[in-house]
Amino acid sequence: MNKVNQTSLPTLTTDILESISDGVFTVDDHWQISFFNRAAEMITGIPRKEALGKLCSEVFKSSMCESDCALRCTLKNQSPIVNKPCFIIDVNGERIPISVSTAVLKDANGQVIGGAETFRDLSEVEALKCALQGRTQVGDFISHSPIMRNLFELLPAIAQSPSTVLIQGETGTGKELLARAVHNMSSRSDKPFIAVNCGALPDNLLESELFGYKKGAFTGATQDKPGRFKLAEGGTLFLDEIGEISLALQVRLLRVLQEQVYEPLGAIRPEKSTARIVVATHRNLYQMVADGDFRQDLYYRIHVVDLKLPPLRERKEDIPLLVDQFITNFNRRHHRTIQRITPEAIALLMAHDWPGNVRELENVIESAFVLCSNDEISPACLKAGLGFDSLQNESSEQIGAVRRVAEKQSIQAALKRNHYNRAATADELGIHKTTLYRKMKSLNIPFPEQNGRNRII
CATH class of the missing domain: 3.40.50.300 (P-loop containing nucleotide triphosphate hydrolases)
Structure with a gap:
C-alpha cells in the first residue's frame, strides 16, 4: 500500500503546508505520523523529528484521543470533520484549546492511505473571550x-x-x-x-x-x-x-x-x-x-x-473559574486529561460553605483527581473531599434544588457584571435572550427597572 510521508509530498504542496499558521499532520494506515509541519511544531512544542513515526495519540494527548478521535471518525465514515473544538497537552504540560478539521487521504487509484488533520490554536480567542466575560x-x-x-x-x-x-x-x-x-x-x-x-x-x-x-x-x-x-x-x-x-x-x-x-x-x-x-x-x-x-x-x-x-463564600461566582484553573493545574501535575466537571458536581460545590476557602476547594478537586477514573468530575468524585455520608444521602431532588440555587447565583452575578443589560448577559452565558427571560422567571429573579439597554458595554 502506498504511504504518504514528509519527503514524498510534492515540493509545492510541502511549501504551502509549511507557510500556513495552522498545524497540519498526516498519519498512515498504522496511525503513525508521516507529515508534521512547522506550525504543528510551534503549537505543540514538539520537534518534527520527534513526532515523525510516532502514534498521533502519543504526540498530541488530545481530549478526543481516547474515546472520540475526529480522525478515526473521518476514516471510518469517509466524511470530513470541520472545526471541532478540543484541547491538546503541549510539551510543557499546558492545556492548549484548539479546533480540528480532518480529511481522508487517498492515492491516485482512490485507495485510502491515511488521514490528514489540521488544527488551529485558539488560546488567544479563549483569552479574549475570558476578557469579554469580565474575567x-x-x-x-x-x-x-x-x-x-x-x-x-x-x-x-x-x-x-x-x-x-x-x-x-x-x-x-x-x-x-x-x-x-x-x-x-x-x-x-x-x-x-x-x-x-x-x-x-x-x-x-x-x-x-x-x-x-x-x-x-x-x-x-x-x-x-x-x-x-x-x-x-x-x-x-x-x-x-x-x-x-x-x-x-x-x-x-x-x-x-x-x-x-x-x-x-x-x-x-x-x-x-x-x-x-x-x-x-x-x-x-x-x-x-x-x-x-x-x-x-x-x-x-x-x-x-x-x-x-x-472569603470564598462571599464570591461563589468564582468557583467555576477556580475549578477550571485547578483542573488545568492538576492535569499537568498528575498527567491526566480530565476535560470537565459536571453541572451536578458544580452545584454541590456551590452549595458548600467553604470554611477552608480556596485552599479547601483546591484540596477537594485534587481529591477528585484521585477518585475520578474517566475524563470528567462527577458528584461521586467529590465524596472524599466533601464527606461521603452527605453525598451518599443526597437525593435527586436535593441536587436539583442545589443546582437551581447555583444557576440563580450565576445569572444574578452575570446581570450585575453587565449592568443589567439582559442581551449582554445572555451573550455572556451563551444562551438566547428569551431563554434568559424564561430562566429569570422560573428562578424568581426580579426584572430590574433599569435594564441597561442604553449602556455601551
Whole structure:
C-alpha cells in the first residue's frame, strides 16, 4: 500500500503546508505520523523529528484521543470533520484549546492511505473571550467577582509603592498568592520574594530566621547564617501570620520598619535592610491592640496599605473559574486529561460553605483527581473531599434544588457584571435572550427597572 510521508509530498504542496499558521499532520494506515509541519511544531512544542513515526495519540494527548478521535471518525465514515473544538497537552504540560478539521487521504487509484488533520490554536480567542466575560486575573488569582475586581484595580499602584502592605483574610483565602502578585507587579520583581510563616516557629528560632546570626553567637553557631531580611535584600519579605509573634519580638520588628536596620544575633553593628515588607494575618489585629496582645505602634507601622481578601463564600461566582484553573493545574501535575466537571458536581460545590476557602476547594478537586477514573468530575468524585455520608444521602431532588440555587447565583452575578443589560448577559452565558427571560422567571429573579439597554458595554 502506498504511504504518504514528509519527503514524498510534492515540493509545492510541502511549501504551502509549511507557510500556513495552522498545524497540519498526516498519519498512515498504522496511525503513525508521516507529515508534521512547522506550525504543528510551534503549537505543540514538539520537534518534527520527534513526532515523525510516532502514534498521533502519543504526540498530541488530545481530549478526543481516547474515546472520540475526529480522525478515526473521518476514516471510518469517509466524511470530513470541520472545526471541532478540543484541547491538546503541549510539551510543557499546558492545556492548549484548539479546533480540528480532518480529511481522508487517498492515492491516485482512490485507495485510502491515511488521514490528514489540521488544527488551529485558539488560546488567544479563549483569552479574549475570558476578557469579554469580565474575567480578571492577577498572577495566580482569577476572578470575575466585583469584590475582587475592585481589589485588582488597586494592585498596580500598590505594587509600585515602597510602602508596607497588610493583607487580611481568613485562612486559605490566598494571602501569600496576593503578596506574590504585589511583588511580581513591582519594580522589585527581578529580586527575591522570601516568605516566612511567623506562626510556625517559636520566638528564638523565628528571631534567628529573620535576622540571622554570626559565628559564635551561641553554642553550635559554627559559621555566619544570613537571615530572611538579608536573603530578601532588594526584594520582598512576606511575613505571614504576623499576629502570632510575641510582644518582645514585635519590638525588634518595629525597629526594622522604623529605621530600616537590624542586628543579627551576635553582631556588633547593625545591617541595613532594603527589603519591602508585606505582612498578613487571619486575626483581627485591631482587637488584639485593644486587648494588649499587639503593639499599637507596630500596628500603625504595618497598617499603611490594607488589603482585605474576602472569603470564598462571599464570591461563589468564582468557583467555576477556580475549578477550571485547578483542573488545568492538576492535569499537568498528575498527567491526566480530565476535560470537565459536571453541572451536578458544580452545584454541590456551590452549595458548600467553604470554611477552608480556596485552599479547601483546591484540596477537594485534587481529591477528585484521585477518585475520578474517566475524563470528567462527577458528584461521586467529590465524596472524599466533601464527606461521603452527605453525598451518599443526597437525593435527586436535593441536587436539583442545589443546582437551581447555583444557576440563580450565576445569572444574578452575570446581570450585575453587565449592568443589567439582559442581551449582554445572555451573550455572556451563551444562551438566547428569551431563554434568559424564561430562566429569570422560573428562578424568581426580579426584572430590574433599569435594564441597561442604553449602556455601551
